[in-house]
Amino acid sequence: MSEDAKREILASIAAALASSRELEGDPPPLDPSTSRCAVPTIAATERLSRFRGMLERVGAGCTVVANLEDAATAVRDTLREAGAEKVAVSNADVVSELAQRLEGVALVDDLGDRAALLDCPAGLTTAQFGIAETGTLVLVSSAETHRLVSLLPPLHVAVLRESRILGTLDDALKVVGPDGDATEISRAITFVTGPSRTADIELTLVVGVHGPKHLQVIVVREEDSA
Amino acid sequence: MNEMRPDTFDENAKAALQDEVLRGALTKATGLFGERRTAAVEEVPDWEPLRERARQVKEEVLAHLDEYLPRFVMNAERQGIVVHWARDAKEACQVVVDLATARGVKTVVKSKSMTTEEIHLNAALEREAVEPVETDLGEWIIQLAGETPSHIIVPAIHKTKRQVAELFTEKIGIPATDDEKELTRCARDVLRARFAEADMGISGANFAIAETGSILLLENEGNIRLTTSLPRFHLAVLGIEKIIPTLADLAAFLRLLPRSGTGQHLTSYQSILSGPRRDGDTEGPEEVHVLLLDNGRSRMLRERVTRQSLACIRCGACLNACPVYQQVGGHAYGSVYPGPIGAIITPQLSGLHKAAQLPYASSLCGACRQVCPVKIDIPELLLHLRHRIASGEGLPGSDVPGRPLLERFGFKLWAWAMRGPRRYRIANRLLRWLAPLRVGPVRAWTAARDLRPPAKRTFRDAWRDGIEDPS
């Protein structure tokens, strides 16, 4: 059935377009002057402050720390403030390193154990990139197992190296795309900009509807820390 | 609740105008979204070039869909995505039902998708004892209430907090509350359990990228991320028009869509999904399928003017800007697609004869065209459809609607009268004689408005007598 459907739909498209081309001619080709990059990229020196400002606008927290040691402290503080005694951790190296320094916090690291993840008050991951233009984290699934850890718990703590903050959406789409770092596009690329939100009841904003209620981003400035 | 149909728009609209709660909600929502949109757009210095770029990209794809669609399919299949095709709603539902039953699926979690509403998928699943659970908060409220969405972005815009609370008390047994935070938390808990047990997730897609075979979904709640990552089987249902050429093209649309829809600079989440989990992965669905739906779309490619309708990215801006929608809301249109976009798309998808009122449900004010992020000339399309109705030409693939005979006769008479000065004079006398009788259009006019009486001395009379300057 699907084969018939496919053939018929493609034939119908071809017939419609043939008739359009005959009567109206080919439409003008894409005008290259309407550039793809309508937004000029943001200079490296300005990215962190823009990134941070945009995060704050969407109600996410942002802590900038000097090194991994301080990042561990920041993570610990964030968990303590949220009253989280357990944290789910992704499989990123940096996350494992941080996890070792979180005395007193139980770790959930079996990423196949859905029940445990669903029950966990916090999740700790890294982000592969940040986008200064929009205050966005880019999570690339081929680099880290963090689809669920970043989504299921009510608190998501994400660690990001400053050098990974890109300028614009265009820059980000370039690096995750087929001609960027990866030879093949990753199975799931998730852009995260702030906490989960809804305004479906009388247009009143409520955070934490299906995903995290709170997003805390910890930006690590030191370059050789991991 | 009576099912509303597009061919009873006049009756539906009259009922809506009587509903004070609805109208209050509409005023609030459309006003708020309108203001937020304006503020968000002002932040972007190159808004107009951006719209123009997006329009061109869409037109490029649609005018060459015979190349872009196969390219998308080839790349999707290369990523391990299984692609299905459906000519119409019935076939689409059959494909989905077969996929679900073959896998023994009992519960399906769904994220908001207008395309699945267009084909009435939920009813089809229920008939086969597969339970569809809407997971977008607004959609879930609507599903619990047994209603249909009234707005593209905020489906339950017509429901007050109190009504939602009463509904929750009745259906899920929570204690009465009028705190939207508490209501939202209850919804989260109930739906988390449904997510955990579901064997299949069904989503739509905002864009499908030809270059990579990926689909992109935008959202704020996180239910789409759950739908597409928790169940072992993910199916995305999308119209064949959703294709864009490359990943890089997304940037323009990501800047346009959220700003136009909700006035956000970006929604909370965008998921770019490119296939099932691989060996060694511990997360992501084991199977990812895509269902491509035609259902009347391919014939819209035939002309540039109708083709534009397929460029719509369903942002909802035209609804908020539309003075008719602001008064009557979404249900009156009797279709999944309400407002200006609905008025042009519904007659083309369902057949002109089934929705012949909708192209006239507009004052042609042009507010929709002004806000549309992909520059669809909605008034041009409304005029086009009106012409196809009035002339009796109809549309390709659609029955010819009945022609309004009296109106047609009226315009023939009018054209005769306007053609020459002498006839025109007779018409003036006729008008002066007819107007006080208050029949037909005059009656419709005078129900709530006074009619200025036709002048005894027309302008041309004054001109003939000579127009003096006042001293």
Add this chain to the structure above:
Amino acid sequence: MRVALFPTCLVDQFWPSVGVATVRVLRRVGCEVMFDEQLTCCGQPAFNTGYREEAARVAGPVVDRLDAMGVDAVVVPSGSCGAMFRHLTEVFPSGPRADRARAVASMTHELSSFLVDVLGRTDVGGRFDGRVTWHDGCHGLRELSIHSAPRRLIADVEGAELVEMGSADSCCGFGGTFSVKYPEISVAMLDAKLEKLPNADVRAVVSGDVSCLMQIGGRLSRLGSPVKALHLAELLAGSEGAS
């Protein structure tokens, strides 16, 4: 400058004082005004309802005559009919009339835009005593980009003060046959607009379109409001009493 006045069918039949006022204003700024009895209607009512053939039958002789009059410009006291002249190229897509339609369309101007943008005049010598508010007709605003011209003209009318309403650019609900096909919606749209009328003792809602004014004025009078509907030409001519 020799200009042809295209008064529009509504002005001619329902509101002739607007045509008279337009003639006076145009003469006051030094134009030689021409008129011809063949100038009946631009075809818009039929075109907007889907009757393109009928629109062509009506607009055809108008286009021919305007083309033959040998004037420098055509002035229309209506944004809506002014915009319709642009659509005439769709009504006459080919043939000898296509060229004529294009030529006529390119020399046709809505009144306020003609005065301000073509002639560079904002003070045309009108007088009016009191506050007024302005309604942007949709087609003038969105198809001809008429926004500042009428406001500048009003600002220069002696004694008149412009008070903006919050909803100047929202549709009045007229919409041609829409107003009688869906009268309830049409009136609801208007009421939503009128809710935002400024409280400040406004004497008149002024607009550049008689169609909008029939809608607005008809409702105001039904509601017993003292606020009048007034065409810009009447305000500029200083002949408010004529209506």
